[in-house]
Amino acid sequence: MCGIVGLMAKQAVNQGIYDALTVLQHRGQDAAGMMTWHEGRFLLRKSNGLVRDVFHTRHMARLKGSLGIGHVRYPTAGSSSEAESQPFYVNSPYGIALAHNGNLTNSDQLKQELFSSDLRHINTSSDSEVLLNVFAHELGKQGLHLGPGDVFDAVRRVHRRCKGGYASVAIINGVGLVAFRDPHGIRPVVFGTRDEGAGQEVMIASESVALDVGGFELHRDLAPGEAIFVDMDGEIHTQQCADAPQLTSCIFEHVYLARPDSILDGAYVYGTRMQMGRKLGDRIQSEWPDHDIDVVIPIPDTSRTSALELAQHLGVTYREGFMKNRYIGRTFIMPGQTQRRKSVRQKLNAIGIEFKGKNVLLVDDSIVRGTTCRQIIQMAREAGARKVYFASAAPPVRYPNVYGIDMPAAGELIAHGRSEAEVGELIGADRIFYQDLEDLKAACREVNPNLEAFDCSVFDGNYVTGDIDDAYLAALEASRNDDAKQQSAGDHALVGTHNLEDDIDD
Numbered sequence: 164m165c166g167i168v169g170l171m172a173k174q175a176v177n178q179g180i181y182d183a184l185t186v187l188q189h190r191g192q193d194a195a196g197m198m199t200w201h202e203g204r205f206l207l208r209k210s211n212g213l214v215r216d217v218f219h220t221r222h223m224a225r226l227k228g229s230l231g232i233g234h235v236r237y238p239t240a241g242s243s244s245e246a247e248s249q250p251f252y253v254n255s256p257y258g259i260a261l262a263h264n265g266n267l268t269n270s271d272q273l274k275q276e277l278f279s280s281d282l283r284h285i286n287t288s289s290d291s292e293v294l295l296n297v298f299a300h301e302l303g304k305q306g307l308h309l310g311p312g313d314v315f316d317a318v319r320r321v322h323r324r325c326k327g328g329y330a331s332v333a334i335i336n337g338v339g340l341v342a343f344r345d346p347h348g349i350r351p352v353v354f355g356t357r358d359e360g361a362g363q364e365v366m367i368a369s370e371s372v373a374l375d376v377g378g379f380e381l382h383r384d385l386a387p388g389e390a391i392f393v394d395m396d397g398e399i400h401t402q403q404c405a406d407a408p409q410l411t412s413c414i415f416e417h418v419y420l421a422r423p424d425s426i427l428d429g430a431y432v433y434g435t436r437m438q439m440g441r442k443l444g445d446r447i448q449s450e451w452p453d454h455d456i457d458v459v460i461p462i463p464d465t466s467r468t469s470a471l472e473l474a475q476h477l478g479v480t481y482r483e484g485f486m487k488n489r490y491i492g493r494t495f496i497m498p499g500q501t502q503r504r505k506s507v508r509q510k511l512n513a514i515g516i517e518f519k520g521k522n523v524l525l526v527d528d529s530i531v532r533g534t535t536c537r538q539i540i541q542m543a544r545e546a547g548a549r550k551v552y553f554a555s556a557a558p559p560v561r562y563p564n565v566y567g568i569d570m571p572a573a574g575e576l577i578a579h580g581r582s583e584a585e586v587g588e589l590i591g592a593d594r595i596f597y598q599d600l601e602d603l604k605a606a607c608r609e610v611n612p613n614l615e616a617f618d619c620s621v622f623d624g625n626y627v628t629g630d631i632d633d634a635y636l637a638a639l640e641a642s643r644n645d646d647a648k649q650q651s652a653g654d655h656a657l658v659g660t661h662n663l664e665d666d667i668d669d
């Protein structure tokens with residue numbers, strides 16, 4: 164779940180893209196990048212780190228042009244090396260730059276095809292470089308003087324070749340800005356416009372919050388399979404490019420990934436999280452009518468919205484019992500388990516008086532590896548809690564994700580192969596409550612009734628693209644478990660080859 168942004172403006176886009184990336188930072192903390200287009204040239208700055216660390220004044224000054232794309236990365240394929248940060252560039256045809264959120268599930272096969280049939284070499288192990296080259300190859304079949312129809316034809320063929328989750332934004336040199344969303348709409352992407360007197364400006368981004376900050380009016384989400392093309396005059400063209408599009412967006416965006424002030428597929432994430440809190444409150448009430456919970460305490464940050472609603476619904480006092488260090492980012496999207504474990508302690512500290520002698524219900528949005536809840540429960544006990552109950556606003560996460568969330572190894576998921584009660588015991592809770600999957604779906608539908616189906620694979624093991632089997636998952640687990648990733652990080656650091664050299668000194 165990286166963050167992507169594209170901007171076609173009437174003035175320099177560097178600051179606008181920077182601002183958008185800072186509000187999409189929660190989608191990726193490993194690397195950031197920006198590519199602008201100026202007088203027929205692409206200008207690039209990308210590196211490992213947070214947005215504020217990657218772009219210094221000297222980089223910004225050189226990122227000229229009124230057309231650009233940006234990316235914040237949370238790696239789900241390849242390595243976390245700087246060489247695989249985005250955007251990527253390919254010089255033929257025309258010159259194309261691309262940024263991608265999601266994960267291709269057939270990138271190995273595509274890489275082979277690109278080499279043996281399309282005569283294209285992929286120099287990194289990133290699936291995004293594969294996606295860019297498939298798009299480039301298909302665009303190359305259209306000939307010179309590209310129009311909207313040519314771009315859409317190429318996207319149609321990309322959809323036929325690529326499997327998995329992909330929301331992408333690209334610049335075609337001298338032609339315009341393009342974005343497309345996979346036929347299941349797994350990852351989000353929205354677009355909007357603003358006019359500050361010089362004409363229409365267009366922003367495309369992973370989440371509507373980026374548009375809010377830039378003063379853009381949200382038009383809508385791209386539909387699954389749809390593409391948008393903004394020509395050099397700022398004219399917008401859209402077209403459905405998939406043969407059988409079906410919206411099954413990733414429900415985990417609502418649980419954890421997206422910001423609550425974003426609107427995804429017509430549903431306010433804040434609203435869906437509130438509904439999750441209510442449903443979970445109902446479940447606790449019906450399973451345990453004579454509960455002895457004294458206080459409901461959220462695990463900052465993401466669970467706050469649902470925990471507050473849960474407490475109100477249950478009629479129990481809500482208190483902020485953990486203080487969050489605002490300088491530590493999200494722990495779940497950190498690359499290694501050692502770093503994640505250490506960061507929980509750095510990030511959260513208990514306020515003793517909220518725990519002493521009380522029966523507390525701790526609420527989190529989800530339990531994935533169990534890194535957070537194990538330590539938090541221990542902290543609550545050390546702070547003097549009598550009983551510690553734990554509630555998750557999402558159902559048990561039992562299956563790997565293959566569409567752009569870095570949960571590749573079933574063995575690392577605490578609920579994999581375990582009952583709810585077993586998880587409760589393992590994390591040291593006196594009692595555990597999980598959301599029911601049907602209730603989670605209903606929570607989202609209550610905010611937007613048109614949301615019929617979702618990708619819920621991490622909860623039910625049903626992969627909407629239909630191409631995932633046990634052999635695929637076993638190979639993924641072997642290549643991307645925490646140990647394997649650490650090993651490959653070292654290997655790739657040695658290569659360090661960029662597919663377009665950053666022409667700006669560090």
Ligand SMILES: O=P(O)(O)OC[C@H]1O[C@H](OP(=O)(O)OP(=O)(O)O)[C@H](O)[C@@H]1O
Pocket residue numbers: 419462463464465466492493494495496527528529530531532533534535536
């Ligand atoms: O079971 P785990 O593997 O620990 O994963 C789940 C936890 O990770 C996330 O928090 P994170 O710190 O990433 O971000 P937040 O501040 O947005 O809650 C999520 O909100 C849970 O608290």
Ligand SMILES: NC(=O)CC[C@H](N)C(=O)O
Pocket residue numbers: 164165166236237238239240241247263264265266267289290291567568
């Ligand atoms: N989280 C994502 O969207 C990652 C995009 C891409 N698969 C990468 O690893 O760079």
Ligand SMILES: [Mg+2]
Pocket residue numbers: 462463464465466527528535
């Ligand atoms: Mg959290």
